[in-house]
């Protein structure tokens with residue numbers, strides 16, 4: 050799987066363990082080391098294993114966040130964390146509900162979502178079209194690769210001032226920032242994924258007499274799908290980053306405005322409401338791509354952690 | 356580099372390789388090689404590793420062009436590669452229909468899979484197939500287009516002895532159905548004797564010797580003439596002692 054992210058060293062890439070386990074050179078205990086495998090569940094379990102199994106991650110990946118929330122709540126109730134410093138999760142929820150009833154949160158959320166949706170649609174659309182052209186045609190590569198590589202080195206925050214100078218403080222610069230954040234990783238990952246499709250399979254396809262259309266739809270696109278989904282994941286993450294940046298620097302509506310407003314009037318709880326909403330958006334985006342991966346990549350013999 | 360052109364067949368030949376030269380840099384891999392495969396003939400190509408067997412097969416498949424000489428093959432041809440080369444993201448059936456068009460494509464593919472003993476496995480992903488099953492899907496994919504020439508590059512090399520014998524039976528059965536010329540590359544002298552109408556041995560970039568095999572099915576299993584042929588082939592390969 051080829052993965053390119055606009056920022057170096059994002060966790061996804063892993064290197065397969067190349068060094069095989071060293072052969073046992075210890076000759077003092079040769080025949081003793083044995084392993085026995087039986088059907089799962091039929092083995093007699095120790096008290097410890099039973100206890101561990103019962104305690105086993107009841108909420109999946111949400112276990113750790115929930116534990117943190119509970120600890121946070123307790124610390125806040127005990128007064129260890131001051132309300133202006135880090136308000137209790139329940140207080141944040143209450144404030145969120147209150148803001149919603151006051152008719153503040155709903156419209157702000159809608160505005161932020163609309164910005165994200167338009168920006169994403171724009172960025173992903175351009176990223177996919179240019180990525181496919183660049184991946185399939187060498188002239189496309191020459192046309193797009195240089196400029197995207199340059200874009201890739203420019204942080205989102207750095208182009209924000211230019212956007213404001215060019216387009217003022219209306220919706221356009223915000224949407225463009227989000228689109229920019231989504232476009233770059235989509236292009237880079239899609240390009241690399243298309244070029245990374247196994248050449249032996251392409252060659253095999255030619256020998257079956259399949260035409261160019263078949264090659265693209267049945268070999269290149271499905272083969273590039275894993276890389277495309279990695280790109281989608283980065284695109285969603287960076288578009289949310291772009292949303293936060295655009296809304297925090299200048300906005301008179303939206304979640305970012307809610308946060309800046311809370312900061313101005315020392316309403317820490319309101320700031321946290323905004324942060325939590327951003328976090329939930331990010332989480333939902335990630336879960337969406339994971340779902341897509343499960344559906345679209347079921348052909349892949351992949352590692353499943355036990 | 357010479358280009359492909361369609362010419363009327365000069366004779367009823369499965370394939371015609373005439374004075375072909377192929378170089379990689381300074382290395383001459385095919386050195387004025389000649390080989391004719393008759394209609395419906397199964398030729399087995401034997402030769403030591405690195406002698407240019409795959410190179411010749413790629414020329415016949417049209418995946419590569421000669422540096423000299425001519426290669427004449429039917430337009431309807433298929434190749435089975437050393438590995439199965441299945442598309443991991445397509446189920447068995449869709450792997451077989453890859454080069455097919457038209458409304459009856461799916462039925463043809465079903466029939467081809469049934470022919471190689473995989474009826475009912477149409478919806479299996481390649482990762483769910485055993486090595487022999489995957490190789491049989493690759494065989495079905497090659498045969499489904501009803502080719503006049505089938506090129507097989509060590510198709511059963513990765514299989515165990517029992518599965519390989521089953522595959523030999525399958526190839527013999529398929530030859531009754533499909534009247535195609537076949538060129539099969541192998542390292543295995545016994546495989547060559549089991550299947551071939553003719554065995555050619557390659558060395559130093561040329562076809563060195565050619566043995567016609569006229570043994571009956573039973574004689575191919577065990578007979579004096581089989582052992583003579585085996586000894587002769589081993590001698591050709593420089594393995595006699």
Ligand SMILES: Nc1ncnc2c1ncn2[C@@H]1O[C@H](COP(=O)(O)OP(=O)(O)OP(=O)(O)O)[C@@H](O)[C@H]1O
Nearest residue numbers: 379380384402403404405406407408409410411542
């Ligand atoms: N694309 C290439 N570039 C350079 N050299 C090549 C290329 N393809 C093949 N060769 C060389 O040509 C020679 C013949 O290769 P080929 O693959 O035809 O061998 P082979 O007879 O199929 O061997 P094996 O039985 O091991 O598969 C080898 O020495 C190889 O190094």
Ligand SMILES: [Mg+2]
Nearest residue numbers: 408409410508
């Ligand atoms: Mg080879």
